Amino acid sequence: ITVSALRETAAGERRVAITPEMAKKLRGKGIRILLEQGAGRAAGFPDASYADVEFASADEVMAQADLLACVLPPDDDVLRRLREGVIVVGQLRPYGAASRIAALVQAKVTSFALELLPRTTRAQAMDVLSSQAAVAGYRAMLIAAEHAPKFFPMLTTAAGTIRPSRVLVIGAGVAGLQAIATARRLGAQIEGYDVRPETREQVESLGAKFLDLGVSAAGSGGYARELTAEERVAQQQALADHLKAFDVVVTTAAVPGRAAPKILTAAMIAGMKPGALIVDLATESGGNCELTRPGEQVQQGDVTILGPLNLAAGAPLHASEMYARNIYNFAELLIRETALQPDFDDELVAKSCVTRGGEALFNA
Numbered sequence: 049i050t051v052s053a054l055r056e057t058a059a060g061e062r063r064v065a066i067t068p069e070m071a072k073k074l075r076g077k078g079i080r081i082l083l084e085q086g087a088g089r090a091a092g093f094p095d096a097s098y099a100d101v102e103f104a105s106a107d108e109v110m111a112q113a114d115l116l117a118c119v120l121p122p123d124d125d126v127l128r129r130l131r132e133g134v135i136v137v138g139q140l141r142p143y144g145a146a147s148r149i150a151a152l153v154q155a156k157v158t159s160f161a162l163e164l165l166p167r168t169t170r171a172q173a174m175d176v177l178s179s180q181a182a183v184a185g186y187r188a189m190l191i192a193a194e195h196a197p198k199f200f201p202m203l204t205t206a207a208g209t210i211r212p213s214r215v216l217v218i219g220a221g222v223a224g225l226q227a228i229a230t231a232r233r234l235g236a237q238i239e240g241y242d243v244r245p246e247t248r249e250q251v252e253s254l255g256a257k258f259l260d261l262g263v264s265a266a267g268s269g270g271y272a273r274e275l276t277a278e279e280r281v282a283q284q285q286a287l288a289d290h291l292k293a294f295d296v297v298v299t300t301a302a303v304p305g306r307a308a309p310k311i312l313t314a315a316m317i318a319g320m321k322p323g324a325l326i327v328d329l330a331t332e333s334g335g336n337c338e339l340t341r342p343g344e345q346v347q348q349g350d351v352t353i354l355g356p357l358n359l360a361a362g363a364p365l366h367a368s369e370m371y372a373r374n375i376y377n378f379a380e381l382l383i384r385e386t387a388l389q390p391d392f393d394d395e396l397v398a399k400s401c402v403t404r405g406g407e408a409l410f411n412a
């Protein structure tokens with residue numbers, strides 16, 4: 049079996065799907081590793097850091113790979129050139145991606161989108177949403193600290209006492225909890241908010257206060273459901289009052305397969321403190337804030353709104369290490385003895401499969 053990864057081509061993408069550590073583990077199973085030259089360099093893994101791994105041009109890699117691991121979905125050019133029968137594994141961003149799925153069908157490849165794995169205990173070791181969300185949450189809070197006009201911690205100095213910044217994190221999933229933990233390490237005074245009631249305990253266990261707005265919307269599979277129109281209005285009214293107190297708001301709210309819920313309206317932002325800063329981690333899925341512009345910094349009155357993209361690529365070494373471990377653990381499900389033979393009776397394999405041979409199994 050030949051397992052491969054190409055150099056990622058998306059703008060600003062620095063992660064790699066196979067790290068030296070995971071290449072070594074795969075080699076230990078008798079698997080050949082063939083990577084595109086320079087595949088790991090931007091993540092901090094030059095070719096020389098991979099032991100017992102072969103390197104070649106992208107064309108060579110595509111001609112020989114049996115399993116192609118990727119971080120972000122292959123670009124159109126790669127999709128067109130996929131070899132029939134190859135297995136593609138990675139974040140394929142399947143929701144709403146009808147044309148990408150059609151291209152995978154046309155290429156007659158079997159593909160797995162790890163975003164579709166159920167959030168079960170057994171799937172945790174391959175859960176890329178969790179591993180990469182943790183990186184994104186950490187990065188979002190550092191970006192907030194960097195752009196805020198205030199210190200995060202309390203400081204007692206000869207020039208007087210500085211009060212800690214007040215930080216609110218909206219959405220206390222994996223990214224939100226890591227954002228809270230990061231703000232805590234920086235000494236801010238933090239509150240966390242979510243619509244899933246079980247997050248209260250998680251927020252409090254990190255030393256933050258839970259902001260209770262009286263709207264509860266637990267959905268299935270441990271996720272939130274979409275709010276009804278009335279619930280959304282109730283949430284916004286309750287939140288508008290509280291917002292005035294915060295220096296920094298980091299938003300991370302998401303509902304799988306849907307556009308991010310719009311939580312912060314222009315009117316709510318107009319009521320915030322001068323100098324307040326919003327970092328919208330949900331930018332890529334449409335943003336939690338009405339005024340977010342992808343990849344840009346928006347100045348609305350005296351409030352600044354940042355819409356960072358691909359935050360997980362901002363700490364590429366550790367993000368790649370975690371990602372590659374996820375890939376390795378998933379690949380183990382696909383390998384039987386010495387052959388690549390996905391077991392479609394395994395729910396993790398079945399649920400993450402987007403295309404099988406020339407057939408689409410996931411409806412975008």
Ligand code: NAD
Binds near residue numbers: 171178243247273275
């Ligand atoms: P996510 O990225 O889909 O959403 C982020 C957060 O936004 C969630 O906590 C969600 O409740 C919240 N949210 C959605 N709509 C909102 C709204 N209108 N207002 C406020 N908040 C809103 O979620 P995620 O971080 O990927 O994970 C969600 C859950 O899955 C968590 O409970 C997590 O612990 C669980 N999980 C379980 C496993 C596992 O057992 N294998 C692995 C990972 C995550």
